[in-house]
Amino acid sequence: MSEQKAIFEARGIEKAFPGVMALKGVNMTLMPGSIHALLGENGAGKSTLIKVITGVHLPSAGTLLLDGTETQFSSPRDAIAKGIGVVHQERNLFPRFSVAENIHLEQLAAGYLKPINYSALNEGARPWLEALDLDIDPATPVSELSVARMQLVEIAKALSLQSRVLLLDEPTASLTSSETERLFTILRRLRDGGTSLVFVSHKLEEVQEICDRVTVLRDGANACESRSMDGIGRHDLVQMMIGRAEGAAAWRHRDTTGQPEVLGLSDVSTSLGHKGVNLSVRKGEIVGLYGLVGAGRTELAKAIMGKFKVTAGKVQVNGKAVTIPNVASAIHDHGLGYISEDRKSEGLILQHSVLANAGVPIWRKLAGRFGALRDKRIHDAVLPYLQKLEVKTPSLNQTVANLSGGNQQKISVAKWLAAGVQFLIVDEPSVGIDIKTKAYLHELLRELADAGTAILVISSDMPEMIALADRIVVMDDYHITGEVTNSGVYDDISHAIMGLIHDAEEDSGAVVPLKEISV
Amino acid sequence: MTIQDINSPPGATGGLSRTRFFLSNEFGLILLIIVFAVIFGLSARGFLSPFNLFTLGRNSAINIMIGLSMMTVIVTGGLNLAVGAMGVSAAMVCGWLIEGLGVPWPLAILGGLAFGAALGFINGWMVVRTGLHSFIITLATMSIFFGAMIFLTRAEAFRDLPAAFSAFGKMKFANYLSPLLLVTLAVAVALAWLYRATLTGREMLAAGASPAAAELSGIRVDRMVILCHMLSGGLAGLAALMLVARNGAAIPSMAGQLGQDWLLPAFLGPVLGGTLLQGGKVSVLGTVLGAFLVTMLSSGLLMLQVGAFWVQTFLGLMLLVAVLLDKARRSYLARRNLA
Amino acid sequence: MIQISRLSRTDWFGPLLATLIAITVIQGFNDNFLSPFNIQILLLAIAVNALVAFSQMIIIAIGQMNLSVGAIGGLAAISFVGAMEVWGLPAPLAVILALVIGVGCGVLNGALIRITGISAFVITLATLSIFKGINLGITEAQPFYGVPDSVKSFGAALLVGPIPWLAVPTVLVTVAMWFMLRRMPVGRFILAVGSNEHAAGLSGISVGATVIIAHAVSGLLAAIAGVLVVARLQIGQPSIGDDWLILSFAAPVIGGAILAGGHVSVTATLLGVVIVAIITQALVLFSIDPFLVQVVLGAMILAAVGLNKLRARQPVGKGSA
Numbered sequence A: 001m002s003e004q005k006a007i008f009e010a011r012g013i014e015k016a017f018p019g020v021m022a023l024k025g026v027n028m029t030l031m032p033g034s035i036h037a038l039l040g041e042n043g044a045g046k047s048t049l050i051k052v053i054t055g056v057h058l059p060s061a062g063t064l065l066l067d068g069t070e071t072q073f074s075s076p077r078d079a080i081a082k083g084i085g086v087v088h089q090e091r092n093l094f095p096r097f098s099v100a101e102n103i104h105l106e107q108l109a110a111g112y113l114k115p116i117n118y119s120a121l122n123e124g125a126r127p128w129l130e131a132l133d134l135d136i137d138p139a140t141p142v143s144e145l146s147v148a149r150m151q152l153v154e155i156a157k158a159l160s161l162q163s164r165v166l167l168l169d170e171p172t173a174s175l176t177s178s179e180t181e182r183l184f185t186i187l188r189r190l191r192d193g194g195t196s197l198v199f200v201s202h203k204l205e206e207v208q209e210i211c212d213r214v215t216v217l218r219d220g221a222n223a224c225e226s227r228s229m230d231g232i233g234r235h236d237l238v239q240m241m242i243g244r245a246e247g248a249a250a251w252r253h254r255d256t257t258g259q260p261e262v263l264g265l266s267d268v269s270t271s272l273g274h275k276g277v278n279l280s281v282r283k284g285e286i287v288g289l290y291g292l293v294g295a296g297r298t299e300l301a302k303a304i305m306g307k308f309k310v311t312a313g314k315v316q317v318n319g320k321a322v323t324i325p326n327v328a329s330a331i332h333d334h335g336l337g338y339i340s341e342d343r344k345s346e347g348l349i350l351q352h353s354v355l356a357n358a359g360v361p362i363w364r365k366l367a368g369r370f371g372a373l374r375d376k377r378i379h380d381a382v383l384p385y386l387q388k389l390e391v392k393t394p395s396l397n398q399t400v401a402n403l404s405g406g407n408q409q410k411i412s413v414a415k416w417l418a419a420g421v422q423f424l425i426v427d428e429p430s431v432g433i434d435i436k437t438k439a440y441l442h443e444l445l446r447e448l449a450d451a452g453t454a455i456l457v458i459s460s461d462m463p464e465m466i467a468l469a470d471r472i473v474v475m476d477d478y479h480i481t482g483e484v485t486n487s488g489v490y491d492d493i494s495h496a497i498m499g500l501i502h503d504a505e506e507d508s509g510a511v512v513p514l515k516e517i518s519v
Numbered sequence B: 001m002t003i004q005d006i007n008s009p010p011g012a013t014g015g016l017s018r019t020r021f022f023l024s025n026e027f028g029l030i031l032l033i034i035v036f037a038v039i040f041g042l043s044a045r046g047f048l049s050p051f052n053l054f055t056l057g058r059n060s061a062i063n064i065m066i067g068l069s070m071m072t073v074i075v076t077g078g079l080n081l082a083v084g085a086m087g088v089s090a091a092m093v094c095g096w097l098i099e100g101l102g103v104p105w106p107l108a109i110l111g112g113l114a115f116g117a118a119l120g121f122i123n124g125w126m127v128v129r130t131g132l133h134s135f136i137i138t139l140a141t142m143s144i145f146f147g148a149m150i151f152l153t154r155a156e157a158f159r160d161l162p163a164a165f166s167a168f169g170k171m172k173f174a175n176y177l178s179p180l181l182l183v184t185l186a187v188a189v190a191l192a193w194l195y196r197a198t199l200t201g202r203e204m205l206a207a208g209a210s211p212a213a214a215e216l217s218g219i220r221v222d223r224m225v226i227l228c229h230m231l232s233g234g235l236a237g238l239a240a241l242m243l244v245a246r247n248g249a250a251i252p253s254m255a256g257q258l259g260q261d262w263l264l265p266a267f268l269g270p271v272l273g274g275t276l277l278q279g280g281k282v283s284v285l286g287t288v289l290g291a292f293l294v295t296m297l298s299s300g301l302l303m304l305q306v307g308a309f310w311v312q313t314f315l316g317l318m319l320l321v322a323v324l325l326d327k328a329r330r331s332y333l334a335r336r337n338l339a
Numbered sequence C: 001m002i003q004i005s006r007l008s009r010t011d012w013f014g015p016l017l018a019t020l021i022a023i024t025v026i027q028g029f030n031d032n033f034l035s036p037f038n039i040q041i042l043l044l045a046i047a048v049n050a051l052v053a054f055s056q057m058i059i060i061a062i063g064q065m066n067l068s069v070g071a072i073g074g075l076a077a078i079s080f081v082g083a084m085e086v087w088g089l090p091a092p093l094a095v096i097l098a099l100v101i102g103v104g105c106g107v108l109n110g111a112l113i114r115i116t117g118i119s120a121f122v123i124t125l126a127t128l129s130i131f132k133g134i135n136l137g138i139t140e141a142q143p144f145y146g147v148p149d150s151v152k153s154f155g156a157a158l159l160v161g162p163i164p165w166l167a168v169p170t171v172l173v174t175v176a177m178w179f180m181l182r183r184m185p186v187g188r189f190i191l192a193v194g195s196n197e198h199a200a201g202l203s204g205i206s207v208g209a210t211v212i213i214a215h216a217v218s219g220l221l222a223a224i225a226g227v228l229v230v231a232r233l234q235i236g237q238p239s240i241g242d243d244w245l246i247l248s249f250a251a252p253v254i255g256g257a258i259l260a261g262g263h264v265s266v267t268a269t270l271l272g273v274v275i276v277a278i279i280t281q282a283l284v285l286f287s288i289d290p291f292l293v294q295v296v297l298g299a300m301i302l303a304a305v306g307l308n309k310l311r312a313r314q315p316v317g318k319g320s321a
């Protein structure tokens, strides 16, 4: 295998953004018939490297070689034409277009005026959907799909190009484990057919499962360059990524039974369709709210925050029944906070600076006479939290949109740390976060809880849930189906949780597939 | 290695903020203003005469105010097509209060401004309640407000206003400075303070940049949007009252059919000044400079006797040249900075 | 049941319902409303206004605005008459010249927007001023009267019954627009760019070419509208196009277009034009104070888009924005 000639090579790639040197002379060599892992912490430059390879960004220096000859891509089209396909980290689908049209857009781009034959388009899309075991009518508009299915459509779109080099930037971030398995089967098949694949993921188990070669980036430079995965263990990977060994904090038993209740829901129904929801979170407790995507967890969180109406039942904060009319009141009057799962549109104001974002919830507190607000005070109030989370930014005045995904997530967490709320809902906290930050984040949430904050963690990531929660409440189809006290033993707890979800699915019978479509 | 520069307090980064200033719209506008002032000063007779400076100042005072009125709504990511209609309506209410009800003029002025703000409230409230883009709402209310105003006034002007009005419009400090310009500058300073250093202003910007994120961070986005529209209405009223002071009468047609004549100045100032049409970013100084540049260009072109019919073409061309130059300058600087 | 709810989700259902109700109510009050003469007047107004609305609609589709629609239409109109009067060009050649000017203006808009990266709003504001200024510079605000008889008779001729010949170009354009946006890659690219420019670029669509094409189409449609107005008025007024702006936005928006781009409906936009025409005509019929016409027009825009919004809200629990 090592005799083979490289299909694609990137040499000494540099990429500068205003104020940031994202890549500082990176090398990567891709072999045919191989799955190449591209690893690194948040902001290490993985996505940037992929964008340089696929013609989105022009490198500031360095060369790209395809089959040994130097090439230049001035646009994504060039790269596609040369057989380089990609699934970017962010979604790039057109919600109002059908699945088939989204899949074939690249091919259509050849001519402007030739009328489109939609039935041929649908037929053409079917094999790619079937390859992914996706049971969707190709004529369905993408907007009607769940996030996970959109992700799969995006992968189908890349597959349909039948490219020789296929780069996948965190393709599994929003997939369930069974969907991931299906994807892997296809990736293996492609590999065996001679395609060269690049796979980016923060989940090292996945990397170890399917990758045969690896490149690690640290701070925009190679920490390891196109090595074989043979003999490299998880610890070595972590060591290369973060420059030291992993310090993952394990689950520890925390007892909060004696503490007063901070938030209590009894028989709550909401305008979104929740019925008879009972939930109680005590001071210093971390409660997990587990469920599959679409179970109504985010919606419940938003209803608690006053974004949607509670139509029946009682909401109690510190034992007093309250009605929360809007989110501002939840935050400022009742000390509740919500870290959104969708940081780009709900968690952060992307075009504003790091400082402005981190300070929003405490502006009111910091405002002086006549509502005067001074940057210095905001700066002093938020800086410790940004430092604690090791936010990587050239300055506090940097626009948040220019930071890497992981760093953005850190800021959306830091702002609630600064706000000092008594009850915090954390929605899918570690989507797209590297292992180091994830460990930090977990430790931080525990510290917060130890200091008395009541925390509700929403996650679809079972290991995360079991590592973090004291008690796990399971939600399915807008109902609470049961509760498990966490013992930290993965097999027992995951079994119990899946049991709760499974029972519920059997009860509701044929209704299940419908609800997946609606969210 | 991880957090560079994070410890330095904001604004204290001397080198960085200076290059940032040279990259800014404001600097570009100042350059353009100087360049054109020199060109006109050398080529157009009387461009620098005290009388011309006085009219230039007075006209720019009004145009800047119109631009600021639009700017306050652009902050929310919206537009206010009804600026003209609202402004004229407010001025007509003021005139009616004086002539129809005999209210003393200072109170009448307040009444007019309050009426402008009330119309703004209607716009803002509808934008919030319907969730429609303000472009549509104000497109409709522009028609409604203007139509109702014309219907109620029977298109007749209020001409018997107290002498104080036109005296203020004609007043000159040091032979060339109009007090109207001072009013405008005072308002501009207040707005700059609002957006830079107050809770309300910051919340307006956050709400405009990303309503969903702002709401989940505890900002009453609805209130902020309504407030922005009210501010816009008040400023539009103020601009119209300044026009009344200049003309000596409150005339229903002073902003053209449906108030459309104001639209061009209303957008030019903020847009040239670097206020993002998507909302969330604002430059008060830029708006002031942008509106001033445009006023100066039209005045200079008239003095050059380009022929009244071609003035509009030249104005458009100069606008284009202005934004192109600005763009070129910034990309040049950005490239040099990177290297 | 399902059929109806599906119907009610389409963009054209609301406007169609509103149109039918408006026609019934107005006819109930005044049976002159559906007289052949009135229908002819309505169709004449619709023929021109639909082109104006489409001219804006295609730009809304790419997520931009074109403030210079009226200025392009006006410039094309006076070039059309001017070429015939001053140079003695035959009418067909003059039409072609006018359309070429329209396309040229559009391409200029698109190219400037693309090359400079400055927002369409600003560029078209500037070119609005330039085109209108050229118009005034050429005409010195005086109309051209030299419209040949062939054009005049085209403008006045009826095809069948009350249907004027002037409606024919509009019908062809409507069909072509529908086909382009539904079935042709270029139309899909326009919608894709409007929906997400970044993603469109990543999918290999040439964003620049698409933007320029959209503006060229917009200019072409504005120019056709300008020529039709000349045929209808039988005179080359420099003020043609001055009052197009509001209408050009109102109709697509009543038709459910999303100003952010990526979604427009040809049928619903046409219905939007029809609604505006009907109401304007009704106000004239009822001899309502002309000053109040504006108020009613404004209220009507609000009502129509409000209804549209209600319809869009119906699917509950979908998204949170």
Ligand SMILES: Nc1ncnc2c1ncn2[C@@H]1O[C@H](COP(=O)(O)OP(=O)(O)OP(=O)(O)O)[C@@H](O)[C@H]1O
Binding pocket: A017, A018, A020, A021, A022, A040, A041, A042, A043, A044, A045, A046, A047, A048, A049, A089, A402, A403, A404, A405, A406, A407, A432, A434
């Ligand atoms: N368009 C841009 N403008 C300015 N800086 C950018 C831009 N894109 C990326 N960067 C910077 O380049 C660096 C690398 O970012 P990149 O997105 O490649 O990281 P990543 O390894 O993909 O991280 P993650 O795991 O969080 O996705 C970061 O510091 C980021 O802030």
Ligand SMILES: [Mg+2]
Binding pocket: A046, A047, A048, A089, A169, A404, A405
């Ligand atoms: Mg990335």
